[in-house]
Amino acid sequence: MRVLLTGGYGFIGSAVVRHLIENTRHDVLNIDSLTYAASPDAVADVAADSRYGFRQCDICDTAAVGRILDAYRPDAVMHLAAESHVDRSIDSAGVFMRTNIMGTFSMLEAVRAYWRELPPARRAAFRFHHVSTDEVFGMLGPHDPPFTEATPYNPSSPYSASKAASDHLVRAWHHTYGLPAFITNTTNNYGIWHFPEKLVPLTIINALEGRTLPVYGAGDNVRDWLFVSDHAEALVRAVEHGRPGGTYAIGARQPRTNLEVVRAICAVLDRLRPDPAGPHARLIRHVPDRPGHDFRYEIDPTHAERALGWTARHDFESGLELTVRWYIDHAPWWRAIRARQQASLPMGRVA
Ligand code: NAD
Secondary structure, three states: OEEEEEOOOOHHHHHHHHHHHHHOOOEEEEEEOOOOOOOHHHHOOOOOOOOEEEEEOOOOOHHHHHHHHHHHOOOEEEEOOOOOOHHHHHHOOHHHHHHHHHHHHHHHHHHHHHHOOOOHHHHHHOEEEEEEEHHHHOOOOOOOOOEOOOOOOOOOOHHHHHHHHHHHHHHHHHHHHOOOEEEEEEOOEEOOOOOOOOHHHHHHHHHHOOOOEEEEOOOOOEEEOEEHHHHHHHHHHHHHHOOOOOEEEEOOOOEEEHHHHHHHHHHHHHHHOOOOOOOHHHHEEEEOOOOOOOOEOOEOOHHHHHHHOOOOOOOHHHHHHHHHHHHHHOHHHHHHHHHHHOOOOOOOOOO
16 A cells, blocks of 8 residues: 555654554655654654655645645555644644644545545545544543443543544545545554653653653543554554444553553653652642543443454553653653753643
């Protein structure tokens, strides 16, 4: 397959690019506009491969995306480019509406124009894979059953509302125009090359630097944690086997409270990088909660596991150990980002 992938310099997109080049025979063309969240270094190990290419392009530029589609002639599009940080969506929602809603509309229109001109066999085999989040389902109470593909939409943050809108557009383009599109909705990811504004990398880095470890409220919000390379594998399975009109809810069955996550990171660091001043957990500080903070997300991945022949390889503890070791070994990468960020984002905001 020739895969055109959007957002391939991001946290998850770069994991998919690496997985496609290292573990499959597919070709991939990465299009990314290089926002603050882009890390070209994350694909440096595969960038010289003849099956990989890159074009700088804003997904909102329908004509430019159309020209790239006509030149590259992909068999599938994997759409990951988005604004992804909930705190930023609360501070400044406009760019989320532009990229996540209008950007997806732009991609659907460019892809529809390209797809409808394909020869019949290629048109039938073509796939548009929209990568989305479980946050579109809203929040669960402590005893609610986990989300499934049948859970109604009930988004509560500007970020999740913009992603929900984009999911609705994808379904409408499938239903109205027959575009062979499907959606994956996934839980919280963590792992290598994760931008240092999100909970896991922020906690690791702050702890390594002896800074305080901010935890929203009591820290009892629950997320289901999926290691990013496991997600990349699931997404590639989905683009290979996904059914037009389908939805796949992808999760790892690893629910943890935020406080459990932060304490687990402290415990790994106490082992790998003991601090003479005392256990890293002494740095934990509870900060005022995020407005509208959803209490719990958790996915029942049974349908996706069966349909895609996939299950997560890492439990939270093994994935976290790999992640912490990676951040210890890649300090120059995150130090450069932190230096750029100091001016723009107050430290201590967490995902
Ligand atoms: P990210 O913020 O790390 O990366 C996004 C990438 O998209 C960046 O490289 C950025 O430069 C690019 N981009 C942004 N706007 C663009 C535009 N207008 N045109 C072209 N490129 C643009 O995001 P991520 O965490 O890798 O998330 C990828 C996708 O997965 C998103 O759609 C997100 O909603 C979804 N998702 C993320 C998680 C998670 O835990 N991170 C969980 C479920 C779903």
